[in-house]
Amino acid sequence: MQDYSEAAFQACLLPENTETYSLSEARTSSESGDLLDIRYDWNKIPVPSSLKEFEKRWSTRQNPLDYSGVWRFRELFPFAPESQIVTIGEGQTVLQKNDGVAKYAGINAGGLFLQYEGMNPSGSFKDNGMTAASTHARMIGAKITACASTGNTSASLAIYGGVTGLFQVLVFVGSGKIAYGKLSQALDYGALTLQIEGDFDDALKQVRRVCEEAGIYLCNSVNPFRLEGQKSIMYRVLEGLNWEVPDWIVVPGGNLGNSSAFGKAFMELKELGLIDRMPRLAVINAAGASTLTRMYNDEGLRWNNGQPDKQLISEYFRRMDEQDGRAVTLASAIEINRPVNLTKCLRALDACDGVVRDVSDEQILDGKAQVGRHGFGCEPASGASVAGAKLLREQGVIAPSDRVVCILTGHQLKDPNATVAYHSGDKQSLARHAAVEPHFGNAPIAVPNDFSKIMDAIRQYSS
Ligand SMILES: *Cc1c(COP(=O)(O)O)cnc(C)c1O
Numbered sequence: 001m002q003d004y005s006e007a008a009f010q011a012c013l014l015p016e017n018t019e020t021y022s023l024s025e026a027r028t029s030s031e032s033g034d035l036l037d038i039r040y041d042w043n044k045i046p047v048p049s050s051l052k053e054f055e056k057r058w059s060t061r062q063n064p065l066d067y068s069g070v071w072r073f074r075e076l077f078p079f080a081p082e083s084q085i086v087t088i089g090e091g092q093t094v095l096q097k098n099d100g101v102a103k104y105a106g107i108n109a110g111g112l113f114l115q116y117e118g119m120n121p122s123g124s125f126k127d128n129g130m131t132a133a134s135t136h137a138r139m140i141g142a143k144i145t146a147c148a149s150t151g152n153t154s155a156s157l158a159i160y161g162g163v164t165g166l167f168q169v170l171v172f173v174g175s176g177k178i179a180y181g182k183l184s185q186a187l188d189y190g191a192l193t194l195q196i197e198g199d200f201d202d203a204l205k206q207v208r209r210v211c212e213e214a215g216i217y218l219c220n221s222v223n224p225f226r227l228e229g230q231k232s233i234m235y236r237v238l239e240g241l242n243w244e245v246p247d248w249i250v251v252p253g254g255n256l257g258n259s260s261a262f263g264k265a266f267m268e269l270k271e272l273g274l275i276d277r278m279p280r281l282a283v284i285n286a287a288g289a290s291t292l293t294r295m296y297n298d299e300g301l302r303w304n305n306g307q308p309d310k311q312l313i314s315e316y317f318r319r320m321d322e323q324d325g326r327a328v329t330l331a332s333a334i335e336i337n338r339p340v341n342l343t344k345c346l347r348a349l350d351a352c353d354g355v356v357r358d359v360s361d362e363q364i365l366d367g368k369a370q371v372g373r374h375g376f377g378c379e380p381a382s383g384a385s386v387a388g389a390k391l392l393r394e395q396g397v398i399a400p401s402d403r404v405v406c407i408l409t410g411h412q413l414k415d416p417n418a419t420v421a422y423h424s425g426d427k428q429s430l431a432r433h434a435a436v437e438p439h440f441g442n443a444p445i446a447v448p449n450d451f452s453k454i455m456d457a458i459r460q461y462s463s
Contacts, residue, residue, distance in 0.1 A: 077229070093119045151173070248279060250392075313343075
């Protein structure tokens with residue numbers, strides 16, 4: 001059994017704080033209260049000399065670690081002894097070249113790709129991270145794992161508890177804030193589910209306190225191990241492009257764990273000499289949950305060589321609290337106003353010459369409908385990446401000839417209510433943050449139970 005975990009350690013995200021912590025500690029922040037980062041002494045790890053070498057594992061996929069779309073890249077996040085790794089076959093996802101969506105976004109044929117993370121066991125990209133967090137929980141002997149969630153985090157944590165039987169899973173959700181597809185998963189997989197009277201930001205605050213008091217293992221994306229697993233989404237994107245770096249990665253931004261992980265993945269690959277250039281990163285908020293957009297574009301917040309303006313950040317949140325500013329969007333997976341990985345995302349944006357935009361619920365749902373029409377479909381939040389690519393193309397930031405990868409973060413069937421409301425033109429159900437006018441609706445047609453009337457309808461409506 002290979003074990004390079006001696007070469008891994010936890011560190012404060014900000015370079016000014018040099019304290020480090022061993023992997024045996026279950027921390028959620030550094031001594032200074034900042035985010036944690038997992039670091040490696042790469043000299044002690046047998047990293048392949050070329051990414052192509054990972055292809056060898058395709059022929060040994062009877063080994064569950066080589067089958068996993070996450071762990072077959074394990075030398076790039078070697079924090080766990082192989083005997084401790086918790087895997088349920090996550091990461092069998094698809095990079096799909098999609099000319100229909102390319103046309104919609106204004107990108108040349110052959111230039112737009114959809115990375116469909118809905119193919120994961122629990123139907124969202126979260127499994128990439130939860131396999132890693134569950135592994136660390138096992139390494140330190142945790143018996144209960146917990147998270148607050150807008151839905152997919154809880155579904156993912158719950159499936160790892162349910163399949164492996166290693167942990168009891170405790171889930172906190174905001175009441176009335178969760179899509180039924182996701183809630184049903186947490187219940188089905190056997191998680192103890194607490195519906196807090198409040199929203200995600202409230203639920204997170206409570207679960208952090210509960211975990212601290214009761215010594216329960218916290219799996220929200222303040223957990224730095226989750227982000228290590230999520231780096232593998234980028235390895236699979238590169239693999240799908242025959243190890244060529246695309247021009248753009250476009251991703252929806254909620255708690256900003258994914259964007260942070262993507263930036264870290266590319267920073268490390270560059271440092272290891274495994275890629276020759278960095279892609280650009282576009283993080284897309286919903287207009288009703290646009291903290292990153294406001295701070296990055298309007299207030300000029302930057303990574304600033306590891307010294308982000310903390311006063312600007314706390315002042316922003318103070319004002320938000322004063323006005324009781326709540327996140328409001330139909331894209332519930334990104335309905336978050338206090339993104340926990342904010343500073344880590346700033347590092348990713350810095351490393352990847354990033355841009356940030358916000359898009360309306362109407363743009364999000366139109367983007368989602370285009371994905372449904374031409375691709376595998378996705379849940380509302382994922383539509384933000386396509387809407388964002390289209391917007392950046394219109395603004396001339398993305399060129400028509402660029403190679404663009406949009407991350408589809410969650411499965412189409414997570415939130416069927418939103419899809420049916422959109423296609424049926426049920427504007428009342430769609431109006432959360434602002435009115436939505438569906439541009440690509442495909443409403444079901446009501447017909448009497450009568451053969452000739454059915455034939456008439458088919459003649460009338462078929463194209
Ligand atoms: C969690 C989630 C997001 C947001 O990702 P962050 O890492 O929190 O920014 C977006 N889409 C879906 C479907 C999600 O489940």
